[in-house]
Amino acid sequence: MSDPDHHADWQSEYRGALMPVFGTPQRLLVKGEGCHVWDETGTRYLDLLSGIAVNSLGHAHPAIVEAVTEQISTLGHISNFFASRPQIETADTLLSLLKAPEGSTVFFSNSGAEANEAALKITRRTGRSKIVCVEGSFHGRTMGALALTSKAAYRAPFEPGVPGVVHVPFGDEAALRAAVDADTAAVILEPVQGEAGVRRHPTGYLTAAREATSAVGALLVLDEVQTGVGRTGHWFAFQDPEIGEGVSPDVVTLAKGLGGGMPIGATVAFGSAVTGLLQAGQHGSTFSGNPVVTAAAHAVLKTLAAEGVVEQVSQVGTAARNALRGLAEVADVTGAGLLLGVELTDGRAKEVAAAALEAGYIVNPVTASRLRLAPPLIITEEELLGFVRALPGIVASAHRAALTAQAAEEGAS
Known part of the structure; x- marks a missing residue:
């Protein structure tokens, strides 16, 4: 997805200028709209974390843009x-x-x-x-x-x-x-x-x-x-x-x-x-x-x-929980509304989150075996269920990557 050389350049700049309390970020994001963000290569991601439950109306919502613009100008x-x-x-x-x-x-x-x-x-x-x-x-x-x-x-x-x-x-x-x-x-x-x-x-x-x-x-x-x-x-x-x-x-x-x-x-x-x-x-x-x-x-x-968003949160969250619980890759789903913990059957939350990012989804490996989903409250049922449908393939990709890494490590030793 991203140009490796370009990727390394901004990461090096980041490490040289920012205090190392967060580690090195995974992507350099440049734009957001609704439930999506884009990195500097133009790659689009569905944001299922929303800045850790922050961007309740998604990115660049007109109501917030208007309110902030009007206020800062006065x-x-x-x-x-x-x-x-x-x-x-x-x-x-x-x-x-x-x-x-x-x-x-x-x-x-x-x-x-x-x-x-x-x-x-x-x-x-x-x-x-x-x-x-x-x-x-x-x-x-x-x-x-x-x-x-x-x-x-x-x-x-x-x-x-x-x-x-x-x-x-x-x-x-x-x-x-x-x-x-x-x-x-x-x-x-x-x-x-x-x-x-x-x-x-x-x-x-x-x-x-x-x-x-x-x-x-x-x-x-x-x-x-x-x-x-x-x-x-x-x-x-x-x-x-x-x-x-x-x-x-x-x-x-x-x-x-x-x-x-x-x-x-x-x-x-x-x-x-x-x-x-x-x-x-x-x-x-x-x-x-x-x-x-x-x-x-x-x-x-x-x-x-x-806009009745809070009621929508309950409906979309219920649909997502029900769909996730139907996957063999998911052992349990916790939380409420659009704050969900997805316990993975085979663990490897960090690897699955990395594979999800490569597939265009931002999720958080909140524990060793569990993903946290906290998307914008305006996310549609279809957008969220699209991730659910993609999750088995993402988990399979993470599994393949883990096997490849293991084989490389064994070969090196």
């Missing part, structure tokens, strides 16, 4: 000494969609990690410092969010981290209840764990978290950075009766799909009691509520509502 940045109409409108719309009680408020930031940092600060204002999280969780890479994140390999290079965080085994309701005591400030969890392979908690788990926190006066914080804004077929995952079980959180954090490609995070405090925990001067951000990014977020929310 008022680009004002700092938090002033307010803007997009900031207020986006916060009001979020509170309405969340069905948040009176007295609820929003703090805007620049990312999911920052949204969780603000939530962590809110929990500290309870006068307690113990935080209960769940094994498999991912809450971000900044120092506070990193402490909440389960994976030891992420935390180890930066220890000692923020103290007081306890991780309980995934799915163990008894362990969760036992960990929540009078010293606990909050339980923080994702309704669906993304980085752990797109896995849902067992039935009754969120109910247990709500009961345990309420019993000791602790907060329940739901990290909906990846699951929020329509991704699971509901506006927010906790509003899905099967996932959220009717619980009402104290804090919800958002980012990713909220900006449709623009960098924005949001921390929502439910009710005046939680809102009052952070006072003036105790938190802030230069770019909080930036007019351009909030204009983009407002356009995303308005477009999703006006």
